Amino acid sequence: MEFKISSLSTSLDQELLNKINGKTKPLGSLGMLEKIAFQIGSIQESLSPEIKNPAVVVFAGDHGIADDGVSFYPKSVSYEMLYNYMQGGAAINVFSRQHNINFKVVDAGIDHDFDPSLNIINKKIAYGTKNFRFGPAMTKDQCLEGFRSGAGIIEGIHKDGCNFIAFGEKGIGNTSSAALILSLLADISLEECVGRGTGLDDNGVKSKFELLNEALHKYNGGNNPLDVLTQFGGFEVVMIAGAMLKAAELKMTMLIDGFIITSALLAASKINPKVLEYCLFAHKSNEQAHIKMLNYLKAEPILDIGMRLGEGTGAMVCYPIVKSAVQFINEMASFQEAGVSESEEVKTIS
Template sequence: MSFDWLNAPCAQPDAALAEAARAHQLQLTKPPGSLGMLETLAIQLASLQRTPRPSADRVWISVFAGDHGVADEGVSAFPQAVTGEMVRNFASGGAAISVLARSLGASLEVVNLGTVNDPGEIAGVRRAIIAPSTANFCVEPAMTEAQLQAALAAGAESVRLAQAANAQLFLGGEMGIANTTSAAALASILLHEPPSSLAGAGTGLDPAGVLHKVTVLERALARHAQATRALEPLRCLGGFEIAALVGAYIAAAQAGLPVLVDGFITTTAALAAVAIQPEVRAWLLFAHRSKEHGHSRLLRALDAEPLLDLGMRLGEASGAASAVPLLRLACALHAGMATFEQAGVSTA
């Protein structure tokens, strides 16, 4: 196992199909641009999917779960056992993303990368165990090189499975107590900004809890201040599930599979993926603006305009799943509306 595959070139969006889709939109029975982002979504998907009739019917959702050593610092309102318990809940169909996936007719894959409270073998859960949790990054790097390689590869494997299922759209989700702390640390070092501008309430910290979280992050960033090159920020401050998302996003871009990015944690993974492979950015659509403090800053850094702003902050890919119907509507309008000529409608 190595990191070499990360450097393989990404697929290129089809500029000619984007232009053809744009020209088609101008012929539809509406004022130009009057459907706003629904028009640009259809154009973007036509380019990414390399087809004049884009579709979001076949959706693949991978939820990556992993525990974090930094939970030892008391940065979460929930106990660490919840991660393993939620893996079981995902698989049994009781979690929000489970309900959303069923409603969308989407394929839902749950990947256990390592939990302190290991639920064991569960039908519907792919075990890709790396360790019970990352290390406490206030004390040492979160991952070894081998662990980082394994996490990245687990994400790439999910994309391979999505391709085998002929998916048209990839959604990544995450579960891991204390992972907003890890994401804030990673975002802080990637953006060269203080953790106070990125750390939020996570699962429900009160103001004192957020202040404590910032203090923990400041300690961690002081320890890993030199971890600025290549994969070092991800290795030193990331989580197994965050690294898996990074691997998935890079693999999806290499494979030419469009990605719908969820909230704060997945957008941090997207930022890390783009830092490693800038061409990944073209393959990313952004579902929603999370209520989690710091997400808007990440979106600005990626020049991203999200589709929804519903005050969500659950994770699990729930925000991304909630935006899928908009993509489907954009595709339906692109394919189903009459042109001015077909409808006999005057253009002037």
């Protein structure tokens, strides 16, 4: 399992900076938009970056730990929500339609058989993971299969002309997996990593922590990302991690959603840290540990609006801001083009 990810080229850095600074505006006045435009230009090695055929892919998988009541909702909600996606009724459907973004759903390991006529990509590894309180959530072979499947899906999307991708997830219980992944891979106490998930009250969070702490103390492995994912991951999480590594290899820009998606990125970054260079971070989730994850990755979220739905919704709500960054660098007039006098600060910027 090897992904050949290149570091971003710096060959156009000065020209990109000059183009951004030379627009008819005070220096730095577009704030985060300027950083986004610069990063996408660097990823594409272009002074005129563009977003082509953007897509959001929701990976879905069931978790054995959900049987222990770590979520406010029963496990059956996972497959029921996939039917909702197919009917176009979920938040991710609304927001992806709003921005004309190609929407795909992957069955990575849902405990349900879907009619083949539904437009669901079937990459089912198994009917959900095993309960990691009693042993590994999956086998090492299943973990590697997930990486390969995620990478293959992205390869196909890229061949269709897509250069901009976001990821979503669905899997009751997956905040439990994400909490353990964060704790082990970032060396943060488990108590700081466990949150409310789908809306647990204080007693629910306490019970969730106790169950996860029990599982953590039984774990005899180390902090190798593949070992951690095999023990505590979800099929959707490993597929997303593989998808991210392949997207970076293909020089696609990734818009990263919330806690679960960032946990997959954390694992992917432990396999190849260069993957982070291709990521924009859409928002800070209201799940308490997400900010710890972002801080660990030295990531700056674009939005902080209290979202914690998942599904890729934070990324979709953020997308117009990213689009605006690309639009301004391509369409906004320069001082020279507009015949507007530049400040001395712009003229002398290095």
